[in-house]
Every structure is written in structure tokens, then in C-alpha cells.
Amino acid sequence: MMTNSGARLTQGQFSFLPDLTDQQITAQINYALEHGWAIGVEYTDDPHPRNTYWEMYGNPMFDLKDAAGILKEINECRKAFPRHYIRVTAFDATRGWETPRMSYIVNRPAVEPGFALERQEIDGRAIRYTMRATER
Amino acid sequence: MNGSSTMQTVLKPDVRVCLSEILREARVTEALEQLDRDLVGLAPVKTRLREIAAFLAVEKARSGFGMVSGAPSLHMSFTGNPGTGKTTVAQRIAEILHRLGFVRKGHLISVTRDDLVGQYIGHTAPKTKEVLKRAMGGVLFIDEAYYLYRPENERDYGQEAIEILLQVMENQRDDLVVILAGYKERMDTFFRSNPGFSSRIAHHIDFPDYGAEELELIAEGMLERMQYHFDAAAAGAFHEYIERRQRQPHFANARSIRNALDRARLRQASRLCSMTHPVDAEALSTITEQDIRASRVFFDRSE
Numbered sequence: 367m368m369t370n371s372g373a374r375l376t377q378g379q380f381s382f383l384p385d386l387t388d389q390q391i392t393a394q395i396n397y398a399l400e401h402g403w404a405i406g407v408e409y410t411d412d413p414h415p416r417n418t419y420w421e422m423y424g425n426p427m428f429d430l431k432d433a434a435g436i437l438k439e440i441n442e443c444r445k446a447f448p449r450h451y452i453r454v455t456a457f458d459a460t461r462g463w464e465t466p467r468m469s470y471i472v473n474r475p476a477v478e479p480g481f482a483l484e485r486q487e488i489d490g491r492a493i494r495y496t497m498r499a500t501e502r
Numbered sequence: 503m504n505g506s507s508t509m510q511t512v513l514k515p516d517v518r519v520c521l522s523e524i525l526r527e528a529r530v531t532e533a534l535e536q537l538d539r540d541l542v543g544l545a546p547v548k549t550r551l552r553e554i555a556a557f558l559a560v561e562k563a564r565s566g567f568g569m570v571s572g573a574p575s576l577h578m579s580f581t582g583n584p585g586t587g588k589t590t591v592a593q594r595i596a597e598i599l600h601r602l603g604f605v606r607k608g609h610l611i612s613v614t615r616d617d618l619v620g621q622y623i624g625h626t627a628p629k630t631k632e633v634l635k636r637a638m639g640g641v642l643f644i645d646e647a648y649y650l651y652r653p654e655n656e657r658d659y660g661q662e663a664i665e666i667l668l669q670v671m672e673n674q675r676d677d678l679v680v681i682l683a684g685y686k687e688r689m690d691t692f693f694r695s696n697p698g699f700s701s702r703i704a705h706h707i708d709f710p711d712y713g714a715e716e717l718e719l720i721a722e723g724m725l726e727r728m729q730y731h732f733d734a735a736a737a738g739a740f741h742e743y744i745e746r747r748q749r750q751p752h753f754a755n756a757r758s759i760r761n762a763l764d765r766a767r768l769r770q771a772s773r774l775c776s777m778t779h780p781v782d783a784e785a786l787s788t789i790t791e792q793d794i795r796a797s798r799v800f801f802d803r804s805e
Contacts, residue, residue: 425632431607432639434677439635 373480375413378453378469388437391454391472395433398456398468404428405436406457407443409450409473414481414499420453440472449475512568519566524559528601537594541587542723543716550707551595558602575704576604577671579647579693580683582709585755588683589643591709595681596641605679607639615649618663626659630666637678647682648692668698712755717744721759725789730767735791746799762797769793 376382386394398405405427408420423443427436436454443452452473455466479500486494513519525531534552541548554576561574576599580588593610600608617633620626634642644650650667652658671680682689682699686708693700700706712720718741725731732740743762747753770793774781 424628427635430636430638431609432677434606434674435635435638438638438674 392433403456409452542719576679577703578705581686585757586709592643609640611637612643626662630663648688739791739794766793
């Protein structure tokens with residue numbers, strides 16, 4: 367049910383591009399650090415677009431100067447959840463923003479399950495549609 | 503050197519590189535000269551820093567020719583009495599390493615046992631990792647490192663912090679530089695009981711105590727930075743003060759001098775405030791003999 371041909375999940379930044387390499391991820395993290403954003407690593411097995419609350423891996427990381435520590439955290443998360451989606455978010459605490467400014471996927475399951483469309487027949491011949499992430 | 507995988511053009515073997523040029527270009531010569539100017543004494547430390555800077559420049563030139571020798575181990579240990587400038591030098595080293603490109607950001611994270619070791623099971627590893635993460639790309643300065651190891655309690659969590667530190671010091675050598683600091687004797691015992699540490703530390707630097715003249719120079723420098731000065735009699739009194747203070751217990755070199763000056767400034771302030779007539783800029787910035795002589799160092803029991 368996904369609109370892109372490779373059945374890849376397209377959420378957040380860079381999701382229509384090939385997977386980011388570690389070097390590219392480092393560059394993106396450095397960009398966030400330069401702006402003083404706090405970085406968090408999150409994972410989930412339910413990539414439904416309405417599921418905004420992914421699990422946090424470890425604590426959000428404040429006051430860091432260099433990307434190496436965060437990349438280490440990402441790799442630890444990849445090792446712990448190789449078949450989950452993992453994303454990196456950069457939170458901007460500036461007054462007026464107070465929101466994630468960046469969010470991009472850094473790990474995908476080898477086979478992405480995609481979504482299923484469920485049709486529920488209700489009163490008369492009306493149909494109610496639900497989209498749900500397929501179980502693996 | 504920066505862990506980047508970009509291809510570098512390798513120089514031909516008959517090309518000549520100028521090492522002093524490398525140092526000058528990276529503004530390391532400048533940093534070393536500033537160190538010479540700002541820090542009084544510490545001759546062995548300065549020599550050692552020059553050696554390290556030279557070594558790093560050679561290392562950089564070698565990598566230009568495509569010679570590989572692996573990332574040099576830059577972890578250091580600073581031993582010396584309190585107030586001999588260990589933290590100050592660590593800050594300068596962070597800057598020099600940054601200028602030569604051996605650390606990416608060049609910041610200094612200064613921690614003690616409390617920042618690394620947790621209070622209950624499972625608390626230490628995340629705490630230590632948090633600190634290491636903050637220190638990535640810079641220098642981690644562990645003050646009084648021997649407190650990490652408490653042999654009298656075999657279930658002390660310090661051991662856990664030590665193991666994590668050792669692992670990172672070995673595997674992420676190009677991500678951070680660790681500097682351990684503390685008193686000489688206790689650091690020696692610490693290294694003896696943790697051979698893993700001493701073998702991973704390439705540079706052991708000993709900070710000597712300051713002599714009386716050096717301490718006087720330090721005091722002058724401090725006053726100058728604070729825009730104060732001694733009058734002629736006060737300089738003589740301070741000379742005497744240093745000689746007396748050095749013989750007393752708990753003498754902490756430059757730190758004691760700074761404290762003495764702070765107290766002299768307090769006395770100067772209360773002296774000025776108790777005066778009835780108005781004061782000028784000269785009076786506000788002059789520390790007189792009586793501000794120094796009022797110190798308890800001069801009212802020794804031995805007299």
C-alpha cells in the first residue's frame with residue numbers, strides 16, 4: 367500500500383534517498399549539534415504514520431560537542447534492534463520552537479513489511495477503511 | 503587522522519615538507535609561545551609539550567606521504583602537587599591537539615570520581631558512557647583519578663568505570679584523549695594496581711613544585727590580570743609571606759597564592775571602606791604592606 371515502488375517507508379527527512387551512510391549520518395548529526403539541538407535515538411516496530419511515539423533508546427543527549435558518541439549510540443541501538451526502524455531526532459528547545467527540527471531513519475528491517483488496508487463493513491453497505499502496519 | 507575516509511593525494515617520496523611550517527600553519531607555535539608566556543616555570547612540562555607537538559607534526563607529515571603508523575596514543579597522566587597547573591596545561595593541550603587535528607573539537611571535560619561512578623548496581627555504566635559521550639572529539643580530564651580504584655572494597659563500582667574507560671581508550675583512540683591527574687605517590691600506586699592504565703598511557707608528565715621566585719612571578723601576573731599592584735613595601739612583605747607559607751602544611755602552590763591575594767584584596771577593601779576621605783583610582787588598585795602583613799601566616803606560633 368505504499369506509493370513508492372521499492373516499498374520503502376517514507377517518513378522524515380531523506381527517506382526517498384538511499385540509506386544514509388555512517389559518514390552522512392555523522393554530517394547530519396554535526397549539523398544538529400552546531401545548532402545546539404538535543405539528539406535522541408528512537409526505534410519502533412510499528413511504523414504507522416500516526417504512531418508518533420517511538421521508543422527512546424537511552425536518554426536524549428544534551429550538551430554534546432561531537433558526533434562520535436551519538437554514532438556509537440546509534441550502532442548500539444542497531445545491534446539491539448536490527449529488525450526495527452530506528453530514527454534520529456534533533457529537538458530544538460528554543461522558545462517558540464520547542465519541537466523536533468530533524469528526524470530521519472537510520473535503520474530499516476531487511477524486508478519492510480509495509481501496510482495493509484482493512485475494510486470494515488458497517489451499517490448498510492458503507493465501508494470504513496483502516497490502515498495498519500503489517501505484522502512480520 | 504580525523505577518521506574520515508576521504509582519499510588523500512599521497513605525496514611523492516622526493517617531496518620535502520617543512521615541519522616548522524606545519525606547526526606554524528596549525529598555529530601550534532603560537533599556542534606554545536603563549537603557554538611559555540602565560541605559565542611561569544614548569545620547564546619539564548613545557549619541554550614535554552614541545553616534544554609531543556613535534557611528534558604530532560612528524561606524524562602528520564608522515565601521513566602526507568602515505569606512511570601509516572596508526573593513530574598515535576595520546577593519553578596522558580599528569581602528576582604533581584596541588585596548584586601546579588595541571589588543569590591549566592590540560593586546557594592548553596586540548597587546544598594544541600585540536601589545532602594539529604588530532605581531536606576534532608578541542609573541548610575539555612573535567613570530571614572526578616563522582617561524575618563517573620554510580621551509587622547502585624547498574625548505575626555506573628550509563629553514567630560513565632554519558633561522560634565519555636560528552637568528551638568525544640575533545641579531551642577528558644579525570645582529576646584525582648586514583649579515587650576510581652578502591653582496593654579496600656572489592657565490590658566498589660569504580661572498577662566498572664575503569665573497565666569502560668580502558669575499553670574506550672583502546673578502541674576509540676581517534677575520538678578522544680584521556681588525561682589522568684593526581685598526586686604523584688597515589689597515582690603511582692594507582693598505576694601499579696591497574697597495569698592496564700599505565701600501558702595505555704603514552705605520556706607521563708610530572709609537574710614540579712614552584713620555587714619562591716616563580717611564585718612571586720605568578721602573583722605579579724595574577725595581580726596584573728586583576729588590575730591591582732603591590733606598592734614597594736608590599737612586594738617585600740609578600741616575598742616574606744611566600745617563604746613562610748611554603749613551610750606551612752597544606753601549601754597548594756599557585757592556588758595558595760591566589761587565595762592569599764584574594765584575602766589581601768578583602769583586607770584592602772575593608773581598609774579603604776573604613777577611611778573617611780575619598781579615594782582615587784591609584785588607592786583602589788594598590789595593595790599595601792599592611793594588607794599583606796595582617797595575614798595569619800605572620801602570626802605563627804613559632805614567634
